[in-house]
Amino acid sequence: MLINPIFALQALPVDVNFASIAPELIVIIAGVLVMLVDAFAAPKQRWLTGGISLAGIVAAGVACVLMWNDAGTGGVVTSSFNGMIVVDQMRLSFTFVFLIVSALTILMSMLWVEREALPAGEFHSLLMFATAGMMLMASGGDLVIIFLGLEVLSIATYVMAGFRRNDLRSNESALKYFILGAFSSAFLLYGIALTYGATSTALEGGTTNIAVIADRIAAGTAIYPQLLFAGAALMIIGFGFKIATAPFHVWTPDVYEGAPTVVTAFMAAGPKAAGFAAFMRVFVFGFPLVATSALSIQVHAAWINALVVLAILTMTIGNTAALVQKNVKRMLAYSSIAHAGYALVGFIAAGVTLDITKQNDAIAGVVFYMLTYAVMNLGAFAIVMLIARGGDRRTELEDYTGIGFKAPALAFALSLFLLSLLGVPLTAGFIGKVVVFRSALDPAVMNDYRNVMTLLVVVGVINTAISAYYYLGLIVVMFFRERTTEWRAPRVPASVAVTLILTLAGVLYLGVFPGKVIDAFRRNAINVSRLR
Amino acid sequence: MTPQLSWYLALSAVMFTIGVAGVILKRNAISMFMCIELMLNSVNLTFVAFSSFFNNLNGQLFVFIVMAVAAAEAAVGLGIIIALFRNRESLDVDDANLLKL
């Protein structure tokens, strides 16, 4: 075949629909506004930039709810911009989670930027751009958009991790996050490139559209099927780094420990959920099982088996490594690795369920899990931030000795968050685990994978039992150890108090009345990407 | 002799592997960063090769996006490296050991 330098312009009608990206647009406009305010206003404007960011997030939330009510009803678009953007329940639910994470992070950051006299405007605009990146990762129907969203998110987060510029730990954390993040992006990108080539057909070139990838695999018209396996494997590595699954998790504790606590809270809740959104979009919808296609069966079996191994490793390594940690931030970092493992169980369940309604339920379960994890994790980190004081210096386990009765409100709140992370009944974490494990044990799971799913759930339950040791250990340290040194309870400023009240209410509400939220996430079981 | 698609793919695979090896073996932050750029560019080569051999523009578009992203990443990465250098006076990643691995 000759190299033809002249391409025929592939003129497509431009399928413009700004309503379908309204939440993203609002968040980006708010971010740009914050930048301009930061450039022109006087230095003392952290309430102003924080207020604009919060207003933008609320507006985006309203747009999201409006789209939510319209989604699935007749005449509403299911994809726009020639398949670049997808409008479905999964995207909207994830968008909702990201907005909650960002709003809580902004509230938490108010204290921090004031205490350390950091440039609030820069932080808030970076946070808004990171939020927009996460939302694009969830709404992308094409690998281009997913990659772009991932990079917008990552680049903003690299800067946020190194935000405390004069602190060596923050510098090192940013450098590690940057090098490993860029490294994993390159793997993801190579995977995308090979998938793009592998899906070429004899008649036309490759595709990066996820729905078309699924069609081509199902139709068996892809000419380089072998490359597809390499591409999928490299994409698993790339996404695995982003959501911190076990063999690719080594950056997590270092980065989480060194980054400012607010940023750690954000990184553990937001980008992880965004990683899951994109990971599920690509694999559940891009490489689904189609019984009539041999290639599809092989690819599907390959990625499911790979993820099963990753999930078992992630849960086990995360929890066992957390046992020996002496630093609370590191402990919570390993706990976040373990939670990625639990959520992976729900992801695999979505992959091995053929019934579309049940698959949608499994996906809704993962979104719900990410929501509960975000709420309890942000709450726990808010208290860690308060106890750590300026410069995040007091994060060792011994800094928590005996504070239980000196600052009872904080200690009880932290205990509740830890119990929720452990998964004690009546807390959000319990319901999250139940929902995820239930979809793994659902009768709709394919026969071949029944045993594997049971194994995953058993491993998950054993790991939950292991995790009791370190979660309860911190509670014991707080309440039942004597403190020899002087300690005064930190002042709780209004913005952090609001964060704590919201997260506490969230943990209890999601733990006691989870039905409404889960139903909202699983409403409209049409699976848009699959229908095309 | 007409160039075959596989030549380009092999070249980019070799480049990617060199990049990966460099990131793992090099100890200087700037060198590691350059190896990452090498990886990104090898991916670009893959995209362009597929795009060119199948007369499909998607790959070329992806390359534009990757180049823009790589530029943004370079700016942020160099900024982080300078901030670290100012505080530590060394670019050796083995010296960046406050956070135990």
Add this chain to the structure above:
Amino acid sequence: MNEFQLIAYLPILLMFLVAAGFGSSQVILSALLGQRKATKTKLMPYECGKDPVGSARERFSVKFYLIAMLFILFDIEVIFLVPWAVVFRDFVASGNAAFIYIEMMVFVALLLVGYVYVVKKGTFEWGDRARVEAETEAKILARQERLAAIQVERKAA
């Protein structure tokens, strides 16, 4: 293939002329209109702002890195502008002219916001100290020149 026509290269010739005219006009204009203060810094051999004498390994201002990074960021926009310009006519023909034009203007406006931000943050301020030093140096040189002129006058007298 069409026959070779020299006239087809006329735009390139015009481009050369414009470029050469712009370059030479700037040099001539500044030679005619510019004020000349021969400070010591200005009389040094040009070395992109670094001291040309001494060790090449000494550290220089971080501002150079900043400018280089900003250059990377603002330079890369061209990879979007050029393909846009290439396909613009096709889009006009397909009736999407307004859309594609507004899209690119939004892109440029966003870049402008970035530029305004950078300027407002003072990235291009090369430090007050450097400016003060240059000004005092210029003043000293001017005074020396005046003194020399006075001496020449006295000798003549």
